[in-house]
Amino acid sequence: xxxxxxxxxxxxxxxxxxxxxxxxxxxxxxEPDGAPRGNHIVAVDTxxxxxxxxxxxxxxxxxxxxxxxxxxxxxxxxxxxxxxxxVSAGGS
Amino acid sequence: xxxxxxxxxxxxxxxxxxxxxxxxxxxxxxDAEGRASGAPLLAVDAAQAGVGDRVLVVQEGRAxxxxxxxxxxxxxxxxxxxxxxxxCFDxxxxxxxxxxxxxxxxx
Amino acid sequence: xxxxxxxxxxxxTMKDRSLQGQKLLVLQPMTPAGAASGxxxxxxxxxxxxxxxxxxFVRGREASFPFLPDLVATDANVVGIVDHWTVEPxxxx
Numbered sequence: 396x397x398x399x400x401x402x403x404x405x406x407x408x409x410x411x412x413x414x415x416x417x418x419x420x421x422x423x424x425x426e427p428d429g430a431p432r433g434n435h436i437v438a439v440d441t442x443x444x445x446x447x448x449x450x451x452x453x454x455x456x457x458x459x460x461x462x463x464x465x466x467x468x469x470x471x472x473x474x475x476x477x478x479x480x481x482v483s484a485g486g487s
Numbered sequence: 488x489x490x491x492x493x494x495x496x497x498x499x500x501x502x503x504x505x506x507x508x509x510x511x512x513x514x515x516x517x518d519a520e521g522r523a524s525g526a527p528l529l530a531v532d533a534a535q536a537g538v539g540d541r542v543l544v545v546q547e548g549r550a551x552x553x554x555x556x557x558x559x560x561x562x563x564x565x566x567x568x569x570x571x572x573x574x575c576f577d578x579x580x581x582x583x584x585x586x587x588x589x590x591x592x593x594x
Numbered sequence: 595x596x597x598x599x600x601x602x603x604x605x606x607t608m609k610d611r612s613l614q615g616q617k618l619l620v621l622q623p624m625t626p627a628g629a630a631s632g633x634x635x636x637x638x639x640x641x642x643x644x645x646x647x648x649x650x651f652v653r654g655r656e657a658s659f660p661f662l663p664d665l666v667a668t669d670a671n672v673v674g675i676v677d678h679w680t681v682e683p684x685x686x687x
Contacts, residue, residue, distance in 0.1 A: 396669060397633075397636060402519070405572075406570070406574070409534055411533060421519055427602060437490060457657060459549075462610060468553045469550055470545045478607055480603075483602055
């Protein structure tokens, strides 16, 4: 899983019908210290997260184990809202 | 999933039987502002997308195969939606700020 | 599987129900020589590890296998705590 910040929403009217009623959010992956890293990802939100929140994103086929995503064509899901990240000194 | 723009079509007469009749599109991954980022990719279309459309792309085997509804097809990338709009919160995304910094100096 | 050092933990109250009760660790993957290798990531913990320990973890769909038949939404799982490891010295010319 990676840490990411919710930075936007994605609206797609024409999409796979199994994705209908799923909320799609744009997230910016980040380091444990909060620095952004890499490209944005579009992820299905299963925990009702919101703007600016730090979230946990699971990718690959494991994403479909979250919520009710079984058999839906998704490869990234938001599975947690992060309250705090504690990194030991001299960590990363 | 990734945001991408459809930049072209690919015609391949001779391909794996599980992919016969599948529409192959060239897609360029883009960021929230629509700027290209990363290498162009080849995806099977499951959303009736066309050249110029901004789309949602899954990049994982089983998700792609589920999207194109071709069990056991040798595909690892599929277009699953056409993006109408991307709304960014506040001054986000972060990358925009990072990119904007060096280009300062305009009056 | 890969070696990593546990560099921290993550607290998340609101999470997928399959992750309820799971401890979340921040891992820094490392080379056998002990150098950081690649980006830090978050993993669930099936081994009872803690910050500062050296562990090994598995990525991908297999990360959820220890919980079968439950489906747990994770793509990384700490499956062992490393007591010690040795590396054969580079073969000399």
